[in-house]
Amino acid sequence: MLEFTSRYLGTDARGTRTFFVISLSSCIYWFLSIKGVIYEPFRQALGVTNTQLGFLLGVTGFVQVFGYLLLGWIQDFLVIRKVIAFDLVAYGLIAMSLAVATDLPFWYLVIAFACFGLFGEALYWPTIQKSTRGLSDGVHQAALFSTQEAMRGVMGLFANMVTLVLFTVSLSPVTGARTAMTCYALLMMVFSVIVLRNIPEDFLHDDRHDAARATRGSGDVRRTGLAAIVGALRLPIVWTTGLATMAGYTAYIAATTYTLPLLQQTFGLSDTQAAVYGLINTGIFPVVSALASGAVAKRFADSPRWMVVLFLACAVCALPLALLPKRPGWFAACTVVTCLLALTCYAIRAVYYVPIGEYGVPNDQSATVMSVTSFLGYMPSFFAYPLFGAIIDGSATGADAYRTVFVIILLSSLAGAGFSLCGHRLIAAKRRG
DSSP, X not given: OHHHHHHHHTOOHHHHHHHHHHHHGGGGXXXXXXXXTSHHHXXXXXXXXXXXXXXXXXXXXXXXXXXXXXXXXXXXTSOHHXXXXXHHHHHHHHHHHHHHOOSOOHHHHHHHHHHHHIIIIITTHHHHHHHHHHTSOGGGHXXXXXXXXXXXXXXXXXXXXXXXXXXXHSSSHHHHHHHHHHHHHHHHHHHHHHHHHHSOTTTTOOHHHHHHHHTSOHHHHHHHHHHHHHHHHTOHHHHHHHHHHHHHHHHHHIIIIIHHHHHHHHHOOOHHHHHHHHHIIIIIHHHHHHHHHHHHHTTSSSHHHHHHHHHHHHHHHHHHHHHSOOSGGGHHHXXXXXXXXXXXXXXXXXXXXXXXXXXXXXXXXXXXXXXXXXXXXXXXXXXXXXXXXHXXXXXXSHHHHHHHHHHHHHHHHHHHHHHHHHHXXXXXXXXXX
């Protein structure tokens, strides 16, 4: 099994084991994934409104995307396993404070969610992307990233099942949410030990480069970081990949977070029914879709061509959802198309960053390039959550909110198809040259 997996991923046995540990560290996302299964109890446990939760998630996104730009280049200097372990511990401690304390002031929640953006995204995600990018050559990038996304989906399914079970057996919905919050915070801190024990100290780390860097002054380091960021911004593939990701992530946020409260408001689903839907939507769909997307992407000359197809499919799903009547008789049709939309969004997510590897960005620049690309791609995380939350709270009916959200998905999908087409042309031109 290990030999087959290594061959599929284009790595050796040691690299495959490292890949699995790195991918499993995504348990750092389990805490906030609770909102995808039991949105209302999670919101109530924090004691906030839809708009306030949207604002808090926007704070996380703000720190996330600007942290990518300001801090991403530093990660080309750091030991990968130490960065990941530190992020897990810091995130877990903050998450634990939210899980066990009640009636926390809003200013504390703002600080906590800002820390989630720092430790769970800005200092974590570019390191994961660099690690995945560096495990194999450009030919196997789609296999690496899609397999990693599928693993995250399997882990998410497990986490969502645990959340649902805790929600079901607890004395109250809020107690169930707090129990899940506590479990996931503890798990992060435990997994940090596994990371330190199983990721090699020298993984994608060159001591000779470190010695050269150490001889420079702090001003030289800052100039090096600025030059690296400017250099990444000059790469056209960074812009096409980042803007396509931005479009896809906007659709992803709507399809995986806000369809749940919208279905509840529009069609009157109970918390239990919504939790089952959330379990399927955020647990089963990512696994199936990511694996299928990676397998299909390998049949295309490059991943952006496959992404064009996926974005157009996303637009095709969003159009009827924006137009269909939101009456009880249409519940089945709306649910089926919503599920197809989610599957398409997960398929896009599985190959977001594959074009960077296909374009041939060197390993020693990959964290910076991934950081700048992620800065562009995840920008919706600080404006989409507040936007969608305000739309839901500000609309007269759930149907009105539903319609507005899916019009936004439609427009984002069409934009994503255009950016992906540009990315395909860049990769084709690079290969010809």
